Amino acid sequence: MKKVLNVAIAGKGFVIDEDAYAKLNNYLEKFKSSANMGYQAKELMDDIEERIAELFSQHITDYKNVVSIELVNQVISQLGMPDGSAFTEDDKKTAETAAPEIRPARKFYRNPDGKTIGGVCTGLSTYFNIDVTIIRIIFIICLIAGLAGFWIYIILWIIAPLAKSAAQKCEMYGLPITAENLKRFTTAKN
Numbered sequence: 001m002k003k004v005l006n007v008a009i010a011g012k013g014f015v016i017d018e019d020a021y022a023k024l025n026n027y028l029e030k031f032k033s034s035a036n037m038g039y040q041a042k043e044l045m046d047d048i049e050e051r052i053a054e055l056f057s058q059h060i061t062d063y064k065n066v067v068s069i070e071l072v073n074q075v076i077s078q079l080g081m082p083d084g085s086a087f088t089e090d091d092k093k094t095a096e097t098a099a100p101e102i103r104p105a106r107k108f109y110r111n112p113d114g115k116t117i118g119g120v121c122t123g124l125s126t127y128f129n130i131d132v133t134i135i136r137i138i139f140i141i142c143l144i145a146g147l148a149g150f151w152i153y154i155i156l157w158i159i160a161p162l163a164k165s166a167a168q169k170c171e172m173y174g175l176p177i178t179a180e181n182l183k184r185f186t187t188a189k190n
Contacts, residue, residue: 002019003017009056010053011053012056012057014067015067020072023073030087031081032045056071056075107127109162109168110160112162116136118157119162120153120157121139
């Protein structure tokens with residue numbers, strides 16, 4: 001199963017798979033940098049995008065409605081580069097654009113691993129990526145100083161869910177929910 005993106009090319013909406021988008025984006029960047037058009041570069045890029053949208057529209061049907069890497073390769077080979085040469089990718093640039101690491105945002109859960117009372121301190125330390133000892137010392141100082149440390153702990157214990165499933169642990173650590181990460185947290189529990 002591939003990820004797909006909704007993109008607008010020259011004002012027309014297309015659904016494009018992630019690999020095809022990365023390659024098309026790389027092509028457009030290289031095209032713009034090799035054109036050396038100065039202030040006319042925007043006009044040239046608008047024209048190229050219009051042509052790409054036109055070519056995509058010709059090949060997209062109700063049966064096949066996702067722009068694939070094959071279609072992008074076909075369009076790129078048809079258009080070429082500004083100097084008339086064929087488009088070639090350098091491997092370093094392709095690796096960077098093809099697989100950008102997008103880490104999901106962390107969610108706050110009480111961490112059952114290493115909890116002493118309710119898992120609030122371990123959950124906070126995981127969320128803020130701070131040593132759990134520092135969080136525990138802060139709560140103890142707030143408790144001794146008569147501040148609201150005790151009540152904050154109780155409220156967080158009540159409102160924060162306990163990370164029981166592997167998916168919740170992935171969210172707690174800010175990891176994408178993939179088969180590899182789910183397996184890691186499932187085997188860690190056993």
